[in-house]
Amino acid sequence: MPIANIIPGQPVLSWILVLLCSTLVLYFIRQSAHQLLDSLTQLVVQNLRLLSKALLNMSKQMAVRNRDVLFEHGQQQAERALDRQFIRLANLVEKDLSRYPSVQRDIEQNISSMEDKLQQTSEVPAPLPEWTEAVESISKLKDSTKNDAVVGKLLQAIYEAFHKQQSEVMNVYRSDISKRHNLLKGAMNHWRRLHHKIGEVGQSWQALIHQANKMDHQVEHFENLVKGTDKAENLLKASSTTQFVISLIVMVIAGFGAFVNYNLIALPMSELMPATSQVAGYNVADIGAAVIIMLEITVGLFFMESIGITRLFPVIHFMEDRKRMIWAWVCMIFLLALCGVEAGLAFMRESMVADKALLTSFLVGGEQAVSQATEQEHSNIPMIGQMMLGFVLPLILMFVAIPFESVIHTGRHVLGNILVQSCILLSTILRSLSLLIKQLNHSLKNIYDILCFAPIWIEQLIESRPKSEKKQATKQLDLEPSKHIKTEPKLLDDPSIDEKEA
Amino acid sequence: MNYFIKILLATALLSVLSACTNQKPSTGLYLLLDTSGTYTKELKKAQQIIHYYLANLAPGDSFAVARIDSGSFSEKDIVAKVTFDHRPSRANEQKRIFAQSIQKFIETIKSSAYTDINGGLLQASEYLNETQASRKVVMIFSDLLEELPKGYNRDFDLPLTDFEVVALNVTKLSSDNRDPNKYMKRLDYWQKRVEISGATWRVINDLEREDALVL
Numbered sequence: 001m002p003i004a005n006i007i008p009g010q011p012v013l014s015w016i017l018v019l020l021c022s023t024l025v026l027y028f029i030r031q032s033a034h035q036l037l038d039s040l041t042q043l044v045v046q047n048l049r050l051l052s053k054a055l056l057n058m059s060k061q062m063a064v065r066n067r068d069v070l071f072e073h074g075q076q077q078a079e080r081a082l083d084r085q086f087i088r089l090a091n092l093v094e095k096d097l098s099r100y101p102s103v104q105r106d107i108e109q110n111i112s113s114m115e116d117k118l119q120q121t122s123e124v125p126a127p128l129p130e131w132t133e134a135v136e137s138i139s140k141l142k143d144s145t146k147n148d149a150v151v152g153k154l155l156q157a158i159y160e161a162f163h164k165q166q167s168e169v170m171n172v173y174r175s176d177i178s179k180r181h182n183l184l185k186g187a188m189n190h191w192r193r194l195h196h197k198i199g200e201v202g203q204s205w206q207a208l209i210h211q212a213n214k215m216d217h218q219v220e221h222f223e224n225l226v227k228g229t230d231k232a233e234n235l236l237k238a239s240s241t242t243q244f245v246i247s248l249i250v251m252v253i254a255g256f257g258a259f260v261n262y263n264l265i266a267l268p269m270s271e272l273m274p275a276t277s278q279v280a281g282y283n284v285a286d287i288g289a290a291v292i293i294m295l296e297i298t299v300g301l302f303f304m305e306s307i308g309i310t311r312l313f314p315v316i317h318f319m320e321d322r323k324r325m326i327w328a329w330v331c332m333i334f335l336l337a338l339c340g341v342e343a344g345l346a347f348m349r350e351s352m353v354a355d356k357a358l359l360t361s362f363l364v365g366g367e368q369a370v371s372q373a374t375e376q377e378h379s380n381i382p383m384i385g386q387m388m389l390g391f392v393l394p395l396i397l398m399f400v401a402i403p404f405e406s407v408i409h410t411g412r413h414v415l416g417n418i419l420v421q422s423c424i425l426l427s428t429i430l431r432s433l434s435l436l437i438k439q440l441n442h443s444l445k446n447i448y449d450i451l452c453f454a455p456i457w458i459e460q461l462i463e464s465r466p467k468s469e470k471k472q473a474t475k476q477l478d479l480e481p482s483k484h485i486k487t488e489p490k491l492l493d494d495p496s497i498d499e500k501e502a
Numbered sequence: 503m504n505y506f507i508k509i510l511l512a513t514a515l516l517s518v519l520s521a522c523t524n525q526k527p528s529t530g531l532y533l534l535l536d537t538s539g540t541y542t543k544e545l546k547k548a549q550q551i552i553h554y555y556l557a558n559l560a561p562g563d564s565f566a567v568a569r570i571d572s573g574s575f576s577e578k579d580i581v582a583k584v585t586f587d588h589r590p591s592r593a594n595e596q597k598r599i600f601a602q603s604i605q606k607f608i609e610t611i612k613s614s615a616y617t618d619i620n621g622g623l624l625q626a627s628e629y630l631n632e633t634q635a636s637r638k639v640v641m642i643f644s645d646l647l648e649e650l651p652k653g654y655n656r657d658f659d660l661p662l663t664d665f666e667v668v669a670l671n672v673t674k675l676s677s678d679n680r681d682p683n684k685y686m687k688r689l690d691y692w693q694k695r696v697e698i699s700g701a702t703w704r705v706i707n708d709l710e711r712e713d714a715l716v717l
Contacts, residue, residue: 267590270561270588270589270590271589271590271591274588275526275560275561275562275588275589275590276525276526276528276561276562276588277523277524277525277526277588278523278524278525278526279523279524283526284523352590352591355591355594356590356594359557359594359597359598360557362598362601363553363554363556363557363597363601364553366605
């Protein structure tokens, strides 16, 4: 029955009656409706808060785990760096110490040579003849025997002999001095050699000191890592993120290289594998081409591992050096074999393309077109280029091992960090949602009250009557305690809950 | 026990792989050439179409060309048939031989007095079902005017479920020009006959449109 016909012929009255009734119904069930809304809101809000807390806890645990992983990786890196520094230091010391006996012998030889030379220079030349006293006594004769011609002649002879002797002595002296100078010149060479040797030793010591400083730095870094300081963590975080991004870029470039390689060998692989079979919707020949490329990358990975550039497989890394070298040679032989296979496939590809072109010519222009096409001169450059590409690309792809290792090691931390941040974000969103639902509950209750405002207003009027009337009313209410129920539970409106939880 | 588990796992892995392995969807194409009356003049066009499909069919596909003459429900009417090898180089060689045999056929063709299209369609369905191709296409290069010799019964349902039937170069006869209803009725008749048998029907008259010819 339509609402307008509740009171026949009085649609307005009918509507008013319905409105009054519904308002009264809403007023009488107001308390229950509010309780229902509160219960539902409480249920949803508590669950959201629980989820939010769980996510926060998870993010905290993951952050701790990430930190551990980061430090573990950092320590490994630092250990490797320290190892390398120690090896360099050992090489330096070994090289210098092996040279030390020869340097020492050289220095000693130089010193002894210099001593010899000095000794030779210290030899005093023979003294002048002791005839000066005789000359002096003859000169005294001059006073007693004046104008004695004999004495004069004698003196003259002595004078001449003296001069002659003096010049001879001077000559001898000069030659002695010259010899000494020559000897000293020879000593100078020894001195220079000695100086050079000492300089070399000094340089070696400088290099050693430099290396020791580097090691000090590394050890300090390692200690920071072991202690787990914030500075070390920040450094590691920045470093690992940068490495991850760079490695990822290099990996993407390598991916393009692999794609080119795949296109090079996919067509000729259809000659080797059944082109009519498929696995999971992909041609077996295409899968074969992809597998060959993956095998090349894997062998390259093993090769890089065996020569100690990467450390992805501990089994290979901890092999004896001799075995590791054998392993490296085996990997290189396999890799070269695969390169050869690819070059062959590239050659086959070119032949297939040429055959297809001939068939097309035949179908379009018949035998005449084919003979014309075969008569034309063809350049071998594309074929040679493809073959070279087929040989070189696997060798280039081998180097993917380095960024791959970096991505594996740093990716764990970077992805972990992203997960932590996502958890925190989700937790915040859930918390905001819970607050929103609480506010929505308040709004819904207010809207409900607006719908039945008239009875509530009357109730308020009754409640705000003078005290005497109110007391009487209260007494009456006391007699009926079941009616004295608060309409709004304060559980959700209590702000202390939020404060406590915050 | 561990050994047993390993064998079990290996068997499971092999089973999964073999379950994933399947044959690539292949195409079976059967081209019926009308050799009746003046229509033989149109066969040069048919040769171009054959060359087009030879260039486009892949290893594993099947291709047959048969003529429509007085009694076409016969293997003798198959001019050339081939299932291409999975090796592209071998498939190319097969295509060359196929093209040569078609060339020889067109050079030596003689007109037939009657046109048994239904017989040809029946032969086509038989051949294509044998090839087990995942996509079966029958092309009729004809004016679609069937003329049967006396005593031939072609009143049967064609087994063409999941087939695609394409009518190529359906030329208008001089009588069609006088009364186009005949042409329309002829096309309608074949469309209904083909569609009732469970196949799809298509007409391509403009053979220059490569996109229409694509399988």
